[in-house]
Amino acid sequence: MRIVTHSGTFHADDVFAYSVLRDALGAFEFIRTRDMAMIDSADIVFDVGGIYEPAKGRYDHHMRDLPRREDGTPYSSVGLVWRDYGRMALPRFVPGIGEDMLDSVWQDIDATFILTIDQADNGVATVSQSHLALLVEAFNPPWDSGQSYDDAFVEAADFARGILVRACRQAYAEAKALSLVMAAARQARDPRVIVLDRKLPWEKAVFEGGLSDLLFVIYPNEDLTAWYCRTIPPEPSSFGQRLSLPEAWRGLQEAEFSKAAGINDGVFCHPSGFICGARSQGSAVRLAEKAIAGG
Structure with missing residues (x-):
């Protein structure tokens, strides 16, 4: 040829x-x-x-x-x-x-x-x-x-x-990543919260996959020593949040955050209320549920 x-x-x-x-x-x-x-x-x-x-x-x-x-x-x-x-x-x-x-x-x-x-x-x-x-x-x-x-x-x-x-x-x-996020969404007990078993880019899937009810995504850090509860922005690349984390949690860490959030292994809550973390997946999920319930 x-x-x-x-x-x-x-x-x-x-x-x-x-x-x-x-x-x-x-x-x-x-x-x-x-x-x-x-x-x-x-x-x-x-x-x-x-x-x-x-x-x-x-x-x-x-x-x-x-x-x-x-x-x-x-x-x-x-x-x-x-x-x-x-x-x-x-x-x-x-x-x-x-x-x-x-x-x-x-x-x-x-x-x-x-x-x-x-x-x-x-x-x-x-x-x-x-x-x-x-x-x-x-x-x-x-x-x-x-x-x-x-x-x-x-x-x-x-x-x-x-x-x-x-x-x-x-x-x-x-x-x-999009395929994994959509699979997690299908398996979710509550369409407002999805749990991922690894850290991966999820935002594209949220908007391209039409996950309009989603409020929080739960995922671990790289070495699985902590789990994050992350709010969903209203549009791609936005710094806003569909639902912010409770004001009473913001800026707190470790024992103070754990007490305010009602869990025993809290790590932190960012002052702007877009992300918080715990040392276990279960606690991270509970943080999302508590935030939806109003704290």
Whole structure:
């Protein structure tokens, strides 16, 4: 199989597109050129050639009638390649990923990571000096360098793959966390309180999973020496609380907090009333129940 993209200066979209194809398809002949004869003879062409025709492996986007996402955002070459080959690459990026998580992780990466490259490449979003697209473009050799553009491209692709792998694994972890939170919600005796057996990101599941009745989440610290009772914010990333912890508990620690809360192993209650803790799961659950009952 021969895969072709353009020679010379490269950008984030063609670098990431190559990284995706390399893991999706395995070994292939890769050529960077603008020679139309070589482009026409290739099996897959991206970011060059003037043709967008996926059925024939043509993924350019530099034309008047360029391919767009459903929301109207123009695709770049990586957006097109990720759309058609991202699911094939994911098992290499995230070893052990199951079919049940594949589409969720693909969608998460597409809607966040890949979309930002599409936007930057097409000039439909502001790009800061620290934007990923510019970091990748920095691999282009300066005018006084002896390095070839082809060698620099491969170096940039290795860098890009490392970032994409981390992003995919983070998305996979978040997808697993959402599944665990939703399972805990289904098993909860009271829809206002859920108990998790480990510390994990739960906020996304609360809002994407529609847990509108949830008021408190119970979870342990990393070494299981304490259990937290955490209030739920009214919207994502908010510092507010659907139901605050009782005023009489706030700012207290150890014996004083235990006495005020009516448990025997209390640890603390934050002065702002969004989190408190105990040394056992049972006590942490009781703290949530007492807070719901009014303290």
